[in-house]
Every structure is written in structure tokens, then in C-alpha cells.
Amino acid sequence: GIQVEQSPPDLILQEGANSTLRCNFSDSVNNLQWFHQNPWGQLINLFYIPSGTKQNGRLSATTVATERYSLLYISSSQTTDSGVYFCAVERDQAGTALIFGKGTTLSVSS
Amino acid sequence: DSGVTQTPKHLITATGQRVTLRCSPRSGDLSVYWYQQSLDQGLQFLIQYYNGEERAKGNILERFSAQQFPDLHSELNLSSLELGDSALYFCASSGPLKGGAPYNEQFFGPGTRLTVL
Numbered sequence: 001g002i003q004v005e006q007s008p009p010d011l012i013l014q015e016g017a018n019s020t021l022r023c024n025f026s027d028s029v030n031n032l033q034w035f036h037q038n039p040w041g042q043l044i045n046l047f048y049i050p051s052g053t054k055q056n057g058r059l060s061a062t063t064v065a066t067e068r069y070s071l072l073y074i075s076s077s078q079t080t081d082s083g084v085y086f087c088a089v090e091r092d093q094a095g096t097a098l099i100f101g102k103g104t105t106l107s108v109s110s
Numbered sequence: 111d112s113g114v115t116q117t118p119k120h121l122i123t124a125t126g127q128r129v130t131l132r133c134s135p136r137s138g139d140l141s142v143y144w145y146q147q148s149l150d151q152g153l154q155f156l157i158q159y160y161n162g163e164e165r166a167k168g169n170i171l172e173r174f175s176a177q178q179f180p181d182l183h184s185e186l187n188l189s190s191l192e193l194g195d196s197a198l199y200f201c202a203s204s205g206p207l208k209g210g211a212p213y214n215e216q217f218f219g220p221g222t223r224l225t226v227l
Contacts, residue, residue: 031214041198043218045112086153090214097143097155097166098202098216 002027002091006101013077013108021072021104023087031090032063033098034072038083046072046085077108113137114219116201122225128189131222135182135203141165142184143204143216144176148197159184191226198223 003026011019023032034046047054047061049070054061058077063070074081084105088098113136123129135142144156146169155168159178170176173191178184188195202216 033215035218041223042220043200045215045217048215088153096214097158097168098145099155100153102152 002029002089002099004087004089004099004101006085006087006104008104009102011104011106013106015078015108015110017077017108018073018075019077019106021074021085021087021106023070023072023101025068025070025087025089027091028065028068029089029091030096031098032070033088033090034061034070035086035088036081036083037086037103043086074106077106079108079110082106082108112217112219114201114203114217116199116219116222118222119220120223120225122227123191124227125191125193127191127226128187129191129224131186131188131199131201131224133184133186133201133203133219135184135201135205136217139203139205139217140182141204142178142182143202144170144184144186145200145202145218146197147200147221148194153200156186188224193226196224196226 005024036044049061049063051065058075060073084103086103088100115134117132140161143158147153156170158166176186198221200221201219204216
């Protein structure tokens with residue numbers, strides 16, 4: 001089946017720093033989503049981005065579908081950005097299961 | 111708030127028991143998905159329903175079953191529970207939305223944390 005690899009597995013930052021998280025996938029995908037799992041366990045939608053670039057405040061994401069990777073940029077990080085960031089892809093037709101990577105654990109200290 | 115609701119938030123039970131987890135999708139969504147998050151397996155897809163019909167199955171054990179009712183809420187039944195079933199169980203929904211959101215973006219509920227003792 002399709003493989004989803006995220007890097008780095010762990011990231012420790014000081015408040016105000018910028019970071020780039022990467023997601024590689026092994027096959028063409030129909031959908032790609034980025035999520036933030038906060039310390040309370042909630043999965044929060046960040047981006048639906050099967051291709052192209054999107055921005056939402058301090059976060060932005062780019063997916064290059066032809067090269068099978070996606071990047072999540074976090075600028076001016078804050079302590080509330082801490083948590084686990086997941087990339088998930090949907091391989092088949094619209095409206096099917098998401099396959100998750102193992103995540104990047106981000107810790108932002110003040 | 112994603113609009114997906116799950117109950118209960120926490121559940122503590124003993125091995126061998128049976129529990130039912132409940133999920134209400136976002137208004138207008140027809141698809142419901144169940145996922146399991148455990149420390150060793152990560153986030154894994156269990157099963158999907160679309161408008162009352164089973165649409166796809168993932169790594170769901172035979173001891174587990176699910177259904178989607180006419181009002182589109184879904185229940186996940188876990189039976190003969192084992193210690194290894196302790197996990198966070200998420201429900202997600204997707205479907206055609208008004209106002210431009212893509213058809214297949216999935217939105218997750220807050221999860222049910224199951225502890226089997």
C-alpha cells in the first residue's frame with residue numbers, strides 16, 4: 001500500500017522560530033490533508049491541499065503532487081503550536097480512507 | 111469545533127466487556143469514518159459508511175462492528191475487549207458542503223479515549 005513518511009520525527013524550537021515539516025508519499029494521491037493534534041488529543045484540520053500552495057495566518061503549505069511531497073511551514077512559532085503534526089493522504093477516489101504518517105512532534109518553548 | 115460529535119469522551123472498562131461508541135457527523139455529511147489511534151500502531155482507518163451503507167473496511171478486527179443509522183449517526187461496537195484495544199477512537203465525516211469546501215475533506219471529532227483494564 002501507499003507509504004507516508006514524515007520528517008523530522010521530533011522538532012524542538014524556541015518561540016519565534018520558523019520551521020518546515022515534510023511529508024513524502026509513495027504513490028499518486030487524490031487528497032492530502034495536514035492536521036495538528038493538540039495536547040488534549042484533538043485533531044484539528046490545518047489544510048486540505050492535494051496540490052498547490054495555501055496560507056492561513058502563520059501557517060502555509062505546499063504540495064508538489066508530481067514529486068510526491070508536501071511541506072508545512074510554521075512561522076513565528078508560539079507555544080500553542082506544540083503538538084503532533086500529521087500528514088494524511090487519500091489514495092483512491094474521493095471520499096475514502098485517509099492514510100496517516102507517523103507525525104512530527106513539535107515542542108515550542110518560551 | 112469541527113461539528114463532529116462523539117460520546118462518551120472517556121470510557122474505562124474491563125477485559126471481556128463490550129462497549130459502544132457513538133458519533134454524529136457534521137450536518138449534511140453523508141460519510142462517516144472510524145479511526146483508531148494507539149501508541150504502537152499510530153492512526154489507522156477502521157471502517158467507512160456512506161449514507162447507511164458500508165463503503166470500505168480497513169484494519170478492523172472481527173470483534174469490532176459498526177453501523178450507520180438513517181439519521182446518519184454511527185456507532186462502533188467493540189466486544190470481547192482486550193488490553194490492546196485501549197486507544198483513542200476517532201470518528202470523522204465528509205460530504206458535499208455548501209460554500210466551496212471540497213467534497214472529500216475529512217473533519218474529525220474529539221475522540222473517545224477507551225481504557226481496558
